[in-house]
Amino acid sequence: MRQVRGVNFVRSQHTPYDNASDEELMTHYSQGDAAAFEVLYHRKKSALYRYFVRQRCQVALAEEFAHEVWLRVINARQSYLPAAKFTTYLFQIAHNCLVDHFRKLSTSHEIDCDEQFIDGVAGNNADDPEALAGNMQLQRALLRLIQELPAEQREVFILKEEANLSIEEIADVIAENPETVKSRMRYAVKKLKQGLQEYRNR
């Protein structure tokens, strides 16, 4: 089981909610406990933020979307029922937010990331300078390949990598058939691999 990325915040004090599940935290919050929401927010904020950033390549827009999603969660606290996984619930809201946005703009899901954004996103977590340079190149290539994916495939791939959701959960989030999701995922991975291979062969 992979660790969910973005849960890297450091809390100096142990709170009674450290071992609580996301669903328990949201239930506590719906009963009026703001501290539970704080813990929950810190667990999920990075994944949600990157879900937007990696799809739109615009920091300001991503912050706006993230804010909107969290506000919806806050306002819907009374009607929240822990029937499904909270992550699924959260990314369902995020998906709907994006769909509303595209519908409002009447534009396609296609985006155009500039080089500066890609340079900023490319990681630098290699110690060896050569490896660092190679990794950065690969990461830049990966980012570019992700942006070149069709929107549906891109979203499925990001949901899997960022939110660590299964095929079924992703299908719930985007309201599609799991087979469709699996197909999209397969195509996305295949394209990324081919792209990276081509990049390596250069």
Add this chain to the structure above:
Amino acid sequence: MQDHDQEPDDKFLSELYTGLSQEQPRAELDAKILAEAREVVATGKLEQYAARKASGPFQGRWTVPVSLAAVIVLSVTVVVMIERERPYSLTSSPETPRIEPATQQSQAIQSELSQAGETQAGIEAQPAERLPKKALTADQSREESTESDRTQAAREKQMDDRPLSALAPAPVAESSATENRAAVMAKKAAPLSQTEAKTEAEKPEPAPAAAAKPSVPVQEEMAQAAVPADAVAETGANRSRQMQDLAAAPVEKKISGSQSAGSVASKAPEDAEGIAHSPAVMSPAAIEHQHPLCLQMTEQACLASTECVLQQQADSKSYQCRAVQNACERGFAQSLHNQEDCERNPQCQFIPADCYCPPGAQCVCGGGAPAMCVPKPENH
């Protein structure tokens, strides 16, 4: 559940993706969202408390029962009130006015007429003593009318409980006094008519204050005085309608209907001119003696009476109960619609009701003239 049976290339792809920089939202955004979350919780508690407080004690589980109870109580009240307001309903209540046989009505009216005739003879013998007292200032007469109204109201209340069939003659003294007063007021209200001139000439002392009084208040007083609660039990609606009709009628017409107390015998031929062509004309004295009693009748009683006729006014379309004016009308009860009774006299002609609806009845149409029995027009 989790789809982690990835190929080595897939793992490499995931690791490569994980190696991307970990963007985070700005701290300002974090603070903003967390503050909003706290604020919503805090104000939400207040809102819930305020909503509970504002909702009042009848909210929640008591809303529906209380609403239903209120609706039921109101409905029952309205139904009871409607039933009480229609005592003359032709469909239901036992208090429905029974149309008395014409003979009983006729007897009752005859006895009342005879008593009224006696009293009026006494009144005519001493007009000079009574009329000046009545013809005082306007204020005094108003006070008197207020007192008499109170008395009448009490009497009406008593009479409301009596069935219509108990159409007993009223105490003659009171009735005559009322008639006398009505006649005086009517005379005051018509200063330009011949009647007024004659009456004023007969009075020992003129009443300047009364003469200067405008005619409209006089009409109101006259209307009040002309409707004592002597004869029949009647609803408030009927009463008010009759009073409105009387008040709306032309002054001279009312005077002609209220002349019983005055010594107007000399004027009788003039009144009779209008019906002189009829072969079945009554004596003017008889007409004048019967007027006050007919004026006091309700529409129902007037329709059942064989001595009075309910007539629709041509101009105001209101109904006025007047005494019979000819032999055709005498003995004909409008409520029976009996054409044979009317046309038994070959000189009479039956005119059926034209969309007339008696008070309290449910009719398809209304506002028209009741059935009449009139003399046939002469063929020249």
